[in-house]
Amino acid sequence: MNIAVIGLSHKTTPVEVREKLSIPEPQLEKAIAHLLSYPHIEEVAILSTCNRLEIYVVTTETEPGVWEVTQFMSESSQIPLAQLRSHLFILLHQDAVMHLMRVSAGLESLVLGEGQILAQVKQTHKLGQQYKGVGRLLNQLFKQAIGAGKRVRTETSIGTGAVSISSAAVELAHLEAENLSLCRVAILGAGKMSRLLVQHLIAKGANHITILNRSTGRARELADRFPDAQLQIRPLDEMLSAVAHSDIVFTSTSSTEPLIDRAKLESVLSLAHQLMLFDISVPRNVDADVNDLSNVRAFNVDDLKAVVAQNQESRRKMAMEAEALLEEEVEQFEIWWRSLETVPTINQLRKKVETIREQELEKALSRLGTEFADKHQEVIEALTRGIVNKILHDPMVQLRAQQDIEARRRAMQTLHLLFNLEEKQFENV
Secondary structure, rough: OOOEEEEOOOOOHHHHHHHHHOOHHHHHHHHHHHHHOOOOOOEEEEOOOOOOOOOOOEEEEEEHHHHHHHHHHHHHOOOOOOHHHHOOEEEEEEEHHHHHHHHHHOOOOOOOOOOOOHHHHHHHHHHHOOOOOOHHHHHHHOOOOOOHHHHHHHOOOOOOOOOOOHHHHHHHHHHHOOOHHHOOOOEEEHHHHHHHHHHHHHOOOOOOOOEEEHHHHHHHHHHHOOOOHHEEEEEEEHHHHHOOOOOOOEOOOOOOOOEEOOOHHHOOOOHHHHHHEEOOOOOOOOOHHHHHHHOOEEEHHHHHHHHHHHHHHHHHHHHHHHHHHHHHHHHHHHHHHHHHHHHHHHHHHHHHHHHHHHHHHHHHHHHOOOOOOHHHHHHHHHHHHHHHHHHHHHHHHHHHHOHHHHHHHHHHHHHHHHHOOOOOOOOOO
């Protein structure tokens, strides 16, 4: 048996190809059943996100098993195998194990250390079990990878600090305002960056958010993505009125000219009205002359880039620490994996000793007579089972714990010889 992962990600594949290979959750059961129908695939787990598709398998023969997975990917995406192959990566056994550990820890993510991927790995494990794709080997691998992801986040704090312009803007606003739940927030624009702003703001506790956009229909689509947030929608021509009633304003529109300048703010703001402006647009939506106003504090993309760069560097240093932790986790999985080689020998030994126990118990009970045997059989049965289990316990524990491959195999050969077990080639799992 061998573990392999065949996949593609944002590192190897453009989004237009990833879209064709994505497997939505309702289709996972069918996809897993299809893969399990191939002759060389024993276990399957499918990790499908917007940034990656990775199929983890346990194969009886590595090369045919990998080919079966690539054939499935080609057929399901309608992309010729020759064209698809240039986007794929294929990792085997220890490399596959380390890769899942890195994915779970956020080290393979577009945003280094992001936390969402760990929840997606958990969901992959859960659905793999539910749809009968995950067996003993992948179950242990995913459990250990999930534990490794949690450990990295706990011991390195790799997920802290804003590492995108939108998250940095909200992070800075949160630090400056101290309590976003008390702030009136306006967002100019309803594109992708505005969606991310809303997402980060809600996570930080903001609950008074107004979206302004030229197309109120598009703003409504954005608001519908966050039904629990009760976002307010206003047309962009009401901008100055909205600004006058806000504590914090984020701008993220496609305008090529500044929408907000000193003159406009002076016309609607009193000197007592403190306002923070976060302009994440390029070209800028906020003119530099607003900085001349004593009651206005403005931040642009360059200000935010400095925050992002600092946090990214911090995460890179934490990633180096995480690598050492993951090496430990991979080694622990390898120890467990290698211990599986002992299973056939242990099973044979237990079977032989159990057969002897049953035969000798039957002889003893027949000598004791029916009346005594019927009355005390359960006690005698428990006694003999207990003796057998205690005798076998230490040899089994020592055999499983032996990490040196040659020493472990010599021990198995000795058990085969001493107990006259069935002659069979040791299985490499």
